[in-house]
Amino acid sequence: MKKEKPIILTLSNGLRIVIRQSDGNVSYIGVAVNAGSRDDPADREGLAHFLEHTIFKGTKHRKSWHISNRLESIGGELNAYTSKEETLIYTNSPAGNAERAIELLADIIADSIFPEHELRKEQDVVIEEIKSYLDSPADAVFDIYEELIYAGSALAHNILGTPESVRSLRGSDCRGFLDTRYTPDNMVIYAVDPGSPARIERLMERYFGRLHFTSSGLNRVPPEVVKQFDRTIDENGHQAHTIMGTRLFGRQDPRRYALFLLNNHLGGPCMNSRLNQEIRERRGLAYTVDSNVALLSDTGTFNIYIGSDREMVQKCTGVVRRELDRLAQAPMSERLFNRIREQYRGQLLVSTDHREAAAMSLGKSLLYYNEVYDAAYTADRIMQVTREDLLEMARLIASHPLNRLTLQ
Numbered sequence: 001m002k003k004e005k006p007i008i009l010t011l012s013n014g015l016r017i018v019i020r021q022s023d024g025n026v027s028y029i030g031v032a033v034n035a036g037s038r039d040d041p042a043d044r045e046g047l048a049h050f051l052e053h054t055i056f057k058g059t060k061h062r063k064s065w066h067i068s069n070r071l072e073s074i075g076g077e078l079n080a081y082t083s084k085e086e087t088l089i090y091t092n093s094p095a096g097n098a099e100r101a102i103e104l105l106a107d108i109i110a111d112s113i114f115p116e117h118e119l120r121k122e123q124d125v126v127i128e129e130i131k132s133y134l135d136s137p138a139d140a141v142f143d144i145y146e147e148l149i150y151a152g153s154a155l156a157h158n159i160l161g162t163p164e165s166v167r168s169l170r171g172s173d174c175r176g177f178l179d180t181r182y183t184p185d186n187m188v189i190y191a192v193d194p195g196s197p198a199r200i201e202r203l204m205e206r207y208f209g210r211l212h213f214t215s216s217g218l219n220r221v222p223p224e225v226v227k228q229f230d231r232t233i234d235e236n237g238h239q240a241h242t243i244m245g246t247r248l249f250g251r252q253d254p255r256r257y258a259l260f261l262l263n264n265h266l267g268g269p270c271m272n273s274r275l276n277q278e279i280r281e282r283r284g285l286a287y288t289v290d291s292n293v294a295l296l297s298d299t300g301t302f303n304i305y306i307g308s309d310r311e312m313v314q315k316c317t318g319v320v321r322r323e324l325d326r327l328a329q330a331p332m333s334e335r336l337f338n339r340i341r342e343q344y345r346g347q348l349l350v351s352t353d354h355r356e357a358a359a360m361s362l363g364k365s366l367l368y369y370n371e372v373y374d375a376a377y378t379a380d381r382i383m384q385v386t387r388e389d390l391l392e393m394a395r396l397i398a399s400h401p402l403n404r405l406t407l408q
Contacts, residue, residue, distance in 0.1 A: 006362055006372045007197050011209050015184035018366045019197045020359075027193040028359035029101045030090030031109065032367045035181035036083050037159040038220060038296075044173055046161015048181075049082040050126060051174045055089070056080075057118035059111040064118055070104050071097075078104065084155055085296055086364065092356055095194045099203050105189075106207035109182050114171030127163045138307060141241040141407040144233070149247065149301060149403055153223030180216040190363030192355065222298045228401040232408065239287075240310045240408035244320055245303030246400040251295035251368060255396075257381045258389040259293055259302065262397075264347070265340045266323065267291025267304055272343075274327075275304065278319050285312045285319070297368070302397055310408050317404065328398035331387040341382060348379040 006020045040047045056078065057064045071078050076093030089108070091101040133139045143158050150156040160166075189208060191200050225247055249255065267275040267290045275289045286308035294301050306316045331337075352358050352375045365373045 006374075007201075008366060008372065009201055011184070011205050013184045013209055013212055015187060015189065015204075015208055015211065016366055016370075017189045017191070017201065017204050018362045018372060019190075019200050020192045020362060021197050022192050022194050022355075024192075024194060024355060025095050026355065027093050027095050027098050027101060027191070027195070028090070028356050029093075029098060029105065029191045029193065030088060030189070030360060030363055031105055031182075032188045032190065032360070032363035033087040033089075033182055034085065034186045034218070034367055035087055035177075036085040037157065037161075038084050038154045039177075039181060039218065040154065040157070040161070041173075042154075043165075044169060045157045045165040046126070046159070047169060047173055047177055048087060049159050049161065050122070050166060050169050051177050052080045052082045052087050052089070053122050053126060054114050054119055054171075054174055055108050055112050055178070057122065058113050058115045059107050060113060061107060061111060064115075067104070067108065071101060074100070076101070082159055084159065086367070088360060088363070090356070090360060098191065098193050098195055098200060102189075102191075102200075102203045103207050106211070109178070110211055112175070112178065114174045116171060119169070119171055119174075123166050123169070126160060126166050130158075130160045130163060130166070133160070137235070137237050137239070137241050137407050141243055141305075141405060144407065145243045145245070145303070145403075145405045148229050148231070148405060149226060149245065150223050151226050153221065155223055155296070155299075179213045183213040183215040184211055185215050186218075188363045188367040190359060190366070192359040192362065220297065228403055230404045232406040234408055237408050240306075240308050240313045240406050242306040242308070242313055242317065242404065242406040243303055244306075244317060244402045244404045245301050246397060246402055248293075248300045248302050248396075248400075249295070250298045250300055252297075253295075255389070255393060256293075256295060257378070258385050258393040260378075261341060261344055261382055261385050262327070262390055262393050263291050263293045263302065264344045266327070268344075268347075270343070270347075274323050275320065278323060279306070279316055283315070283319070285316050289316070313406055313408075321402070324394065324398045324402075327394035328391070331391045334387065337387045337390065341385065345379040345382050348375045348382065351375050 004021045006018050009017050037048050056067050080089040147156045279285045279289045288307035291304045
């Protein structure tokens with residue numbers, strides 16, 4: 001991808017846009033919305049996710065089939081996902097089709113009508129999606145864990161909702177959520193396209209400049225820290241799925257770069273991560289072990305997942321605690337520190353070759369930070385982390401009582 005500097009602009013209605021001109025043959029355009037399951041009304045759990053499904057089901061100008069065919073007919077794609085705090089509606093298409101993608105995105109946001117017959121069908125689809133997660137212990141354990149660690153807050157409930165809550169949703173709920181959350185002050189449009197940035201800006205102004213929904217404002221209450229829990233749920237499964245973790249800070253905290261580096265070293269995706277080496281390679285205690293960081297606007301978690309035999313859970317959790325304590329005892333050697341820092345920097349730079357994910361990161365970065373912090377920016381910040389920063393982060397995590405949930 002050609003590394004032109006991103007252009008950040010604001011449309012006449014206050015909607016922020018970020019454009020990066022590329023040298024590729026594919027156009028990536030999408031809308032990032034600062035709204036997710038955390039923003040579901042208390043009696044409408046799953047609404048943000050259900051809206052993400054049904055926003056494609058008809059507008060004042062198009063039926064469902066016409067929406068799905070608009071980009072697919074030229075080899076492109078229209079898709080979306082919902083998380084705790086964001087919804088992303090994204091497209092890819094052959095270069096030269098930017099207007100088609102931008103007009104389609106604006107149409108479904110401004111003029112979706114949520115036909116009742118389409119909603120009923122989609123309720124069945126989402127309920128089947130809920131059931132599929134319940135049938136997968138490796139997925140279900142994360143939902144149960146979040147219910148426990150965020151108990152008493154809007155972050156606790158499942159992104160998908162429940163079959164009962166999904167059945168209760170109506171088109172008026174979807175339209176109301178869209179009108180008050182998909183607003184110019186709460187969205188960002190991104191485009192990575194080989195065309196002229198000036199033309200992309202004109203197209204966005206033409207199609208999105210007409211949006212003037214009034215935001216109701218986010219009403220996010222920081223979740224309280226719950227008492228430490230250590231639970232085992234026995235469902236007579238073949239394998240034990242364990243999560244150990246703790247609450248930390250939110251995504252704005254400058255210590256996040258040290259946390260990212262520590263996470264990558266401890267349980268990142270590479271075979272040489274500490275936990276993979278100690279639990280799987282040296283001892284053969286588990287098939288899967290990894291760690292992850294999930295930072296939100298005002299809170300976050302650091303978690304370790306282990307998929308093991310039921311009899312190996314205690315041994316695995318013991319290794320995890322010893323590795324955390326070891327990292328918190330003293331600064332690691334300068335040679336090892338330089339190696340793990342360079343490794344993570346390289347992984348970040350390699351990730352930019354995934355063009356669609358890199359394009360999405362532009363929109364999400366502008367949405368959350370009002371700046372574009374791409375992989376190259378993050379890699380530079382990682383190289384500024386010191387051994388002392390890493391030690392301080394390890395001590396912070398080690399000082400927290402680790403919560404544990406095992407589903408077996």
